[in-house]
Amino acid sequence: MEFLSKRIVVLPGDGIGPEVCGEAVRVLKAVAERFGHHFTFDYRLMGACAIDATGCPLPDATLEACHQADAVLLGAIGDPKYDHDPTAKVRPEQGLLALRKSLGLYANIRPVTAYEQLLDFSPLRPDRIAGTDLLIFRELTGGVYFGEKGRTADGTAYDNCTYHPEEIERIAHRAFRAAQGRRQKLTLVDKANVLETSRLWREVIQSIAPEYPEVAVDYLFVDNAAMQLILNPRQFDVILTENMFGDILSDEASVIAGSLGLLPSASVGDGAALFEPIHGSYPQAKGKGIANPIAAILSAAMMLDHFGLPEEARAVRDAVENALNDQVLTPELNNSTAYTTEQVGSFIAYGVLDLMECHLHRSNVACGKITII
Ligand SMILES: NC(=O)c1ccc[n+]([C@@H]2O[C@H](COP(=O)([O-])OP(=O)(O)OC[C@H]3O[C@@H](n4cnc5c(N)ncnc54)[C@H](O)[C@@H]3O)[C@@H](O)[C@H]2O)c1
Ligand SMILES: CC(C)[C@H](C(=O)O)[C@@H](O)C(=O)O
Ligand SMILES: [Mg+2]
Numbered sequence: 001m002e003f004l005s006k007r008i009v010v011l012p013g014d015g016i017g018p019e020v021c022g023e024a025v026r027v028l029k030a031v032a033e034r035f036g037h038h039f040t041f042d043y044r045l046m047g048a049c050a051i052d053a054t055g056c057p058l059p060d061a062t063l064e065a066c067h068q069a070d071a072v073l074l075g076a077i078g079d080p081k082y083d084h085d086p087t088a089k090v091r092p093e094q095g096l097l098a099l100r101k102s103l104g105l106y107a108n109i110r111p112v113t114a115y116e117q118l119l120d121f122s123p124l125r126p127d128r129i130a131g132t133d134l135l136i137f138r139e140l141t142g143g144v145y146f147g148e149k150g151r152t153a154d155g156t157a158y159d160n161c162t163y164h165p166e167e168i169e170r171i172a173h174r175a176f177r178a179a180q181g182r183r184q185k186l187t188l189v190d191k192a193n194v195l196e197t198s199r200l201w202r203e204v205i206q207s208i209a210p211e212y213p214e215v216a217v218d219y220l221f222v223d224n225a226a227m228q229l230i231l232n233p234r235q236f237d238v239i240l241t242e243n244m245f246g247d248i249l250s251d252e253a254s255v256i257a258g259s260l261g262l263l264p265s266a267s268v269g270d271g272a273a274l275f276e277p278i279h280g281s282y283p284q285a286k287g288k289g290i291a292n293p294i295a296a297i298l299s300a301a302m303m304l305d306h307f308g309l310p311e312e313a314r315a316v317r318d319a320v321e322n323a324l325n326d327q328v329l330t331p332e333l334n335n336s337t338a339y340t341t342e343q344v345g346s347f348i349a350y351g352v353l354d355l356m357e358c359h360l361h362r363s364n365v366a367c368g369k370i371t372i373i
Contacts, residue, residue, distance in 0.1 A: 003035075003036045003037050003038065004037045004038070004307060004309070005037070005038040005039075005040075006037070006038070006039050006040075006070040006071065006307060007039075007040050007042060007068070007069050007070050008028070008039055008040065008041050008042065008069060008070065008071050008072070008073055008303070009042045009043075009044055009062075009065045009066050009068075009069040009071075009072045009073070010025060010041050010042065010043045010044070010072075010073050011043075011044055011045075011046040011047075011062070011066075011072060011073070011074045011075065011077075012043065012049075012075045013046060013047040013048075013049065013074060013075040013076050013077040013078075013092075013281060014047045014048040014049055014075075014076065014077050014078055014079050014092060014281040014283070015076060015078060015079065015280070015281025015282055015283040015285070015286045016075070016076065016281060016282045016283075016285050016286055016291035016341075017047070017074070017075025017076040017077065017281055018075055019075075019286075019287075019289070019291050019293070019341045019342075020075055020076070020261075020277060020291050020292075020293040020295065020296035020341065021073060021074070021075035021296055022293075022342075022345070023293035023296060023297060023341060023342065023344070023345025023346075023348070023349075024073060024293065024296040024297050024299060024300040024345075025041055025073070025300075026345050026346065026349045027297050027300055027316055027319075027345065027348055027349050027352060028041075028073075028300050028303075028304075029349070030349040030350075030352040030353045031304065031309075031312045031315065031316065031352055033353065034315065034352055034353050034354065035309070035311075035312050035315075037309075037312075042065055042069065044059075044061065044062040044065050044066070045059055045062055046058055046059075046062050046074070046077060046092075046095045046096070046099065047076075047077025047078065047079075047092040047095055047096070047281075048077065048078065048079035048081070048082065048092040048281075050062065050092075050095060051090055051092065051095075055090070056090070056095075057077070057090060057091065057092050057093075057094050057095025057096075057098075058094070058095035058096075058098050058099055062099075063098075063099065063102060066099060066102075066103060066272065066274075067102075067103065067272065069272075070307070071272075071273050071274070071275060071303050071306060071307070072099075072103075072272070072273070072274040072275070073274075073275050073276070073296075073299070073300065073303065074096075074274060074275070074276035075276070075277075075281075075296065076276070076277065076279060076280050076281040076282070077092040077093065077095060077096050077280075077281060078092050078093065078280050078281040078283070079092060079281065079283065080283050097145060097146070099274070100140050100141055100267060100274070101141050101146065103267075103269065103271075103272035103274060104141070104269035104270050104271065104272065105140055105141060105267035105268060105269045105272060105273070105274055106139060106140055106141045106142070106167065106170060106171055106269045107137060107138075107139070107140060107170075107171045107174050107175075107267065107268050107269065108137070108138040108139075108140040108246065108265055108266070108267045109135060109136070109137055109138075109178075109265060109266045109267075109268070109302075110135070110136040110138060110246070110250045110253075110263060110264075110265045110278055111133075111134070111135050111136075111263075111264065111302075112132060112133075112134050112135070112136065112233070112250070112253040112254070112256055112257060112263060113132065113133055113257060114129040114130055114131065114132035114133075114233070114256050114257060114258075115257065115258065115262075115321075115324055116130065117321075117324040117325055117327070118257070118258040118262075118324060118333060121258050121333050121334060122255070122256070122257075122258045123255060124230055124255060124256060128230075128231065128232065128233070129230075129233055129234075129256045131234055132233040132234055132236075132256050134233060134236040134237060134238070134239060134253070135178055135182070135237070135238050135239070136239045136241070136246055136249060136250050136253065137171060137174065137175040137178065137238060137239065137240045137241070137246070138241060138242075138243065138245075138246025138247065138250065139163075139167065139168070139171050139241070139242045139243050139246065140243060140246075140267055141167075141243075141269075142162070142163050142164075142167045142242070142243060143161050143162070143163060143197070143242045143243035143244055144159050144160070144161040144243065144244050145243050145244065146162075146243075147159060147160030147161050147162045148160045161195070161197050162197065163197045163200055163201065163242065165200065165203075165204050168200065168201055168204040168205075169204055169208065171240070172204060172205055172208050172240060173208065174268075175238050175240040176208065176209075176211070176212040176215055177212075178238050179212070179215045179237060179238040180212060180214065180215060182237050182238065183237040184214050184215050184216060184237070185215065185216045185217075185218070185236070185237035185238065186205075186212075186215050186216070186217050186218075186237070186238045186239075186240055187217075187218050187219070187220055187225070187236055187237075187238070187239050187240070188201060188202065188205050188217065188218075188219050188220070188240050188241070189220050189221075189222050189225040189239055189240070189241040189245055189249065190202060190219065190220075190221065190222060190241065190242065190245070191221055191222050191223075191245075192219070192221070193221060197242065198242070201242065202219060205217065205219075205240070222241070222245045222249070225239075225241075225245075225249065226248075226249060226252060229249060229252055229253055229256075230252065230255060230256065233253070233256050250263065250265075250278050251278065254278065254279075258333055259292055259330075259332050259333055260278065260279040260295070261277070261279060261291060261292025261293075261294060261295050261330065261332060261333075262292060262294050262295055262298070263277065263278045263279070263295050263298075264276075264277055264278070264295050264296070264297075264298035264299035264301070264302055265277070265278050265299060265302070266299070266302040266303070266305075266306060268306070273303070273306050275299040275300060275302050275303040275306075276296075276299055277295030277296045277298075277299055278295065279295055289340035289341050289342060290330055290331050290332070290338070290340070290341065291330065291341050292329075292330040292332060292333070292341070292344070293330075293341050293344055293345045293348075294320055294323070294344065294348075297316065297320060297345065297348055298316070298317070298320060300316065301313045301316040301317050301320075304316065315351075315352050315354075316348070316352055318351065319347075319348045319349075319350075319351025319352045320348055320351075322347075322348075322351045323344060323347050323348050323351065326347075328343065328344055328347045329344070330344055
């Protein structure tokens with residue numbers, strides 16, 4: 001067996017970011033210990049914490065370290081003091097967008113699973129969502145997020161949405177290849193009845209589709225897709241969409257899983273890779289130990305896949321499943337058994353280490369005794 005050495009830049013960020021990121025690192029350390037790999041963790045500033053410390057949401061030293069790293073693990077960024085001030089000139093989100101652009105992370109992959117153990121906690125009807133397993137391919141470095149924006153002399157504000165065919169082609173090929181290895185269905189979500197950029201997306205997808213004859217392609221307008229997603233999510237395999245639609249639909253899709261705190265993501269491009277939960281800094285929960293760390297931990301599992309370590313990734317996912325089986329859950333999922341962020345993370349880390357059988361484990365967690373690694 002080959003032992004790997006990897007340098008991981010960790011950007012804990014703001015709000016609950018450091019808490020959930022801490023649990024993902026705990027689990028990665030457990031993976032390193034069990035499988036004999038060597039992971040180093042290089043902590044850097046990004047987001048509101050970076051503005052406070054340096055005046056800049058993405059300091060040069062952080063960007064440089066991310067370019068040099070084998071992978072980046074991000075908690076979340078964002079702070080109410082900027083959210084509530086529309087006139088703020090410097091914002092935490094600028095750091096995240098600049099990082100994605102600079103690293104060339106054009107494809108953001110967001111898996112959505114309806115866990116059997118959580119069906120009863122979902123606000124959606126279990127018979128509708130059971131068995132859901134879909135992948136959202138969200139374009140991440142184009143569209144309205146990155147178009148020209150500003151104000152005109154008469155006070156009008158504008159945000160331009162632009163896409164070049166190559167920006168669509170490169171993510172489309174990735175999405176088609178993913179569909180080939182799954183249930184061979186790709187749904188393009190757009191607004192081609194209104195938007196010129198969406199009509200370009202359709203043209204490009206139609207021109208590429210013949211290269212993947214086994215993949216069935218269909219097209220949905222985003223408004224309909226938003227409804228179909230929670231009405232009949234099993235109809236989807238791979239959803240391909242532009243930047244803003246993907247942002248919105250993936251938060252919506254988290255309701256299928258049961259919590260925004262469950263959905264991980266991988267952002268990839270031509271070289272660099274970044275792994276982050278899809279949720280934000282959930283500032284109301286900061287320091288309370290109630291944030292679900294599973295989205296961050298599953299993002300770490302996606303990092304392990306990216307490193308070519310499928311057995312290690314499976315060990316993490318199995319340990320997460322064990323936590324769900326034993327209902328070691330944070331309060332947004334089950335308030336009657338509410339475990340803390342750290343207890344859930346430790347339970348999963350123990351699971352990866354395969355140290356204890358689950359029930360013994362569970363009583364230790366309940367007593368708050370688990371403080372390993
Ligand atoms: N990638 C990122 O870093 C990222 C993503 C989204 C939002 N943000 C930023 O985060 C800040 C807060 O934004 P928001 O409140 O709209 O979105 P949010 O994702 O932080 O929280 C929305 C809601 O989702 C739930 N939630 C989120 N994460 C959870 C977790 N780990 N466990 C349990 N429940 C969880 C909570 O009910 C919360 O009120 C803003 O500044 C925003 O810009 C950052
Ligand atoms: C914080 C914000 C810029 C970000 C986005 O819209 O991409 C977030 O919502 C996400 O989903 O990662
Ligand atoms: Mg979002």
